[in-house]
Amino acid sequence: MTHPRSATTGGTAPASERELAPDLARGAMLLLIAMAYAGVYAGVSFGAAAERTSPLDDAARFLTVLVLDNRAFSMFAILYGYGMGWLVARQLNAGKGEREARRLMRRRSLYLLLFGSVHAFLVFPGEILASYGLAGLALGWLLFRPDRAITRAVAILTPVYAVTVTLGMFAVASSEQGEASGQWGLPGYTTAEDWVSRLSGVPFTPLFIAFAYPLLLLVALGFWAGRRKLLDDPAAHRVLLTRVAVVGTAASVLGALPAALVTVGVLSPGPVSTGLLLALQVLTGVFGGAGYAAVFGLLGLRFGDRRGPIVRAVAAVGQRSLTFYLANSVLVAVILHPDLGGLGARVGAFGALCTAFAVWLLAVCVAAWMDRTGRRGPVDALLRALVYRGAAK
Template sequence: MSAVPAHAAARVTAGAATPSATARVRSLAPDLARGAMLLLIALAHAHMYLYGHERGFRGYSLDGSPVDRLVAGLQVLLVDGRALPMFAALYGYGLVRLADRWTATGADWPEARRMLRRRSWWLVAFGFAHALLLFFGDILATYGLMGLLLVGMVRAKDRTLLRVAGLWTVVYVSLASVTALTIIENGSTPYPTDAESLLAGVGARLATWSVLAPMLALDVVTPFLLGMWAARRRLLDEPGRHHILLTRIALVGITVTVVGGAPLALIDARLWTDWSAAAAVPAYALHSVTGIAGGLGYAALAGLIAHRRTAAPGRVVTALAACGQRSLTCYLLQSVAFVAIFVPYTGALGGRLGDAGASAVAVGVWFATVLIADGMRRRGRRGPAETLLRRLSYRPVRPRPQT
């Protein structure tokens, strides 16, 4: 990232200096990537609402039908452990771009850092409320924690970003291996989705979330930092300029994630049943680390599509981008819909559907949120969750003394 400018070309008055006050054209690629990413998030989360089943390594039912096992294998291969790194890379990318926009209004780095930290604290608060009321697997608090712990990396040298990302990848492989051993020895931890009432499940949801959120934060350090590195080069803001690099990232990343995810996919699809711990632990670790490549590959693919469709995006791309612009609102709407459909005290389908059925519901819910987001776009309305987060996070920039 370039250094914070020593002076601003024009000073803005307090009360007017926020990024939203500066007219700018949104880049298509980041919004398109977030909109598509929410489909992966929905697929990764829907099966976690099912109950009454023994679960495999990635939480899929071991007693499902052949169709269920096929869906589980495909999602382990292409979705699980791939959506989260993609989200992390996009979040790191967005954090740098947000800091850039903030300093462009005349804020110095300490002011921008305070804003980023305040926004991160509010994300943790949003995540707490999300887990309290809806879903133990919340990821908002995870990214809030990332923002709090790694905000200083916004100004780190490129070499530092890449070195820390590389070193942390080694740590991540070790953590994934320990997780695999724990699952083999103790079995998968039951998900707290079978409570008979909203209040009855509060304690279990919060207990699981309080452990899961920091664990997930450890999982996504590498893609978060690589997303920061990409933002400094504006890879998604200027995909045409970086077309060759994005093509390589997409091809290599998606190929690596498919090859690396295949062994665990075979295990969770129950096509490989005579596995041993000596084989399953490396398979789980390989699946985890190659998911980083997959997340980056998916984000790069979105950049390439955006480059081809920027001049004439069409209705589908426009709707997906509208969903990406309102990703926080749409993410929370997914959880509202899943609770209404799956849990025992509402639709109770979580006790009757298998993995294939849950994934079908996930696709339908995601599609509905895309339509809702596009309707908001047509009416010129922002997402309510984004509006609330902006109001809570932003403060007027104090004019810097003239020199």
């Protein structure tokens, strides 16, 4: 069994040890996730019924389903699996026993589940941290098994998710999707019913994501990529990364195109056909997540040591991904949620995406300052302190 040589999760590696590609991918990924979240506040949530608006808003809705929905999530899940592999490898390479490495991995997964649950309750019900914590608990044991066990898990999970995703999307298509709040719904903050709705969704959402979206498959693919150091050493894997980037991105776009056309009202299929098109969009998101990650692996190779201020700043966001994932989500909610800033209903889909971009730019500026002054992300540092409490770091 082989392991990547360094880790940035669970013991954040010093800046001098970090590879550019994973941090660059995480930093850019947070823009895509912020845009996907922002769209929900403007009625662009995945699976929502078509609603003709302005040309700019129609274009934003179309592009959201085409290149963001279930693509940013997929890349995040793959990178999470990759990072879990780094965590275990870093512990084992430092001389820790397997038992200690397992304990730290379980603690990290449990705290991610806790952080995500709080985030879902207070901010965004459809958030993904809790799901990743659940995935870590479910699949973490694979990181202590030979490569063939991970490959076998990918082979088993692929047909399983072909079935469960399709069933999940049939449920989405047959439910009442005409409301602007979309698939996840957006509970407010002003009534007891709002808070009951938020609380009741906390245990449900991670389980729904693990069933109706290919979460465990994506994390296992991250394990597989981590074992091969695809992003740690992109020069050695240039040909594979190029193929994955081209084929993955192309398959992702083609698979999402029918659902994107449904979103803007160009196609009007019945519930069964809609469920199939949504399932196609979700399943080809696996290709999209892999393709996007490969693109950033190649960009990391392209920039190498020639890191200008923009590249360094985006990578700095990625180095503090937990902090800025939560910060971006909170700011987007404060600005766009109808019970808070209330701009979501006024700025439309295009304005929501612009808002997310502005929030991400602010994160880039703050991350660049933190990088220059040697500051860690506060939430990342908190997670590390909790995970390593009572353990040698």
